[in-house]
Amino acid sequence: MSVHSSAQSLRIDATTGLALRVRQVLTDHYDVRPAGVVPDLIIVHGISLPPAEFGGPWIDRLFTGSLPPDVHPYFAAMAAGRVSAHALIRRDGEIVQYVPFGERAWHAGRSEYLGRAACNDFSVGIELEGTDETAYEAAQYESLAALIRGLLAAYPTLSRERVVGHSDVAPGRKTDPGVAFEWERLRGSI
Numbered sequence: 001m002s003v004h005s006s007a008q009s010l011r012i013d014a015t016t017g018l019a020l021r022v023r024q025v026l027t028d029h030y031d032v033r034p035a036g037v038v039p040d041l042i043i044v045h046g047i048s049l050p051p052a053e054f055g056g057p058w059i060d061r062l063f064t065g066s067l068p069p070d071v072h073p074y075f076a077a078m079a080a081g082r083v084s085a086h087a088l089i090r091r092d093g094e095i096v097q098y099v100p101f102g103e104r105a106w107h108a109g110r111s112e113y114l115g116r117a118a119c120n121d122f123s124v125g126i127e128l129e130g131t132d133e134t135a136y137e138a139a140q141y142e143s144l145a146a147l148i149r150g151l152l153a154a155y156p157t158l159s160r161e162r163v164v165g166h167s168d169v170a171p172g173r174k175t176d177p178g179v180a181f182e183w184e185r186l187r188g189s190i
């Protein structure tokens, strides 16, 4: 018996790059990957807006370019930026997709993995709603594992050995998903 028997795999249509039966909030914050470049890295992030507050509409608004700069002091500096991730996993495990997985989302910024720069070119970016120090929810681990299994099935160039944190590809600049993220827990379920 598998201890992960309750966790299911998400189905992803590799033609459209869209996950089935997840909420889509599609954005124009993306472009095409460089010619001949396939996704072969999964990058896990953590995000909360405002910092350490959960449940608001602001992550959707950030990734769709409609974050109101005057709602919170923290938003003013972010509102002008054009960023995105392929998907977000909310505290209750809900998955939201912003960018088709085959396209290039704008999540890693200046980054390098094993000597190869510009990780957005060859990665899938998944945000977890959270902070570096707050324990992530069980529902988030389950949804993340289901999403990664779905990605591995849809994109054979991805692999379970190539799942890293934003802090791994932008050390010194980024710390997410943080010390709270339990890598062994994830690795045991994908």
Ligand SMILES: [Zn+2]
Pocket: 044, 045, 046, 107, 166, 174, 176
């Ligand atoms: Zn990040």
